[in-house]
Amino acid sequence: MAGDVVDLIMQDHREVERLFDELKDEPDKRPMLVPVLTTLLSAHSRAEESAVYPVAAAEADEAxxxxxxxxxxxxxxxLLEKLGKTDPTSGEFDKVLQNLIDAVTHHVEEEETKVLPGMRKNLSDERRAELGEAFAASRKEHLGDQPEDITREELLQxxxxxDVSGVASLGKEQLKKKLQEESEE
Known part of the structure; x- marks a missing residue:
């Protein structure tokens, strides 16, 4: 049994924070750690997007x-794509890494103070356990994925x-561009 989805998500958050610290503190390990970080964050994101977010929006009043x-x-x-394409020995790497750390830290803080408490409050223990199973299965399925591996179906999700409408007829690249534009607004 996987466990409570909220606990599983928070465990991933702590692991990402640990990887960030290691990337900052041990530059010689960067070539090895960047793919680990990218894989973990990509799998975590796809699992949240497919298994958790739709339920949090519909059943936990967190739309x-x-x-x-x-x-x-x-x-x-x-930012993960950019980090993966940046020479880990360059000064630019530190800038891209810090931008990623800032963005993910902000996201984690918001998620842990808004979405996850709402899920704990509004979903039963059994429902959170079901979501934990779905999250763990989706995460496992996506381990090894990189951000650029995202499918059109995942972009539609x-x-x-x-809550971006009018995108069903868009191709993968158009859809990706539309989502990027929406995230910048």
């Missing part, structure tokens, strides 16, 4: 916060989570 969180996921994906 506005979910839409905002989804936009932050789009921003994090962009992001659009639904972010």
């Amino acid at each position: 506005d916060d979910v839409a905002h969180s989804q936009q932050e996921h789009v921003e994090a994906d962009q 992001q659009a639904r989570n972010a």
Whole structure:
């Protein structure tokens, strides 16, 4: 049994924070750690987007916060892609890493003070356990994924989570661009 979805999400948050510290403190490990961070964050995001956010919006009365969180996921994906393409020995890497840390830290703080408490309050223990199973299964399925591996269906789910309408006919690249524009507003 996977456990309470809120606890699982928070465990991932702590692991990401640990990886951030290691990336900042041990530059020689960066070439090895960037793919680990990218894989974890990508799998975590896709699992939240598919298994958690729709339920949090519909059943836990968290639609506005979910839409905002989804936009932050789009921003994090962009920053992860940029980090992966940046030479880990360059000064630019530190800037991109800090931008990613700032964005993800902000997202985690909001999620842990708004969305997750709402889920604890408004969803039963059993429902959170069911979501924990779904989150863990989706996360496992997406381990190894990179931000650029996102599918059109996953982009459509992001659009639904972010309450972006009129995108069903868009192709993958158009959809990705529309979500990026929405996240910048």
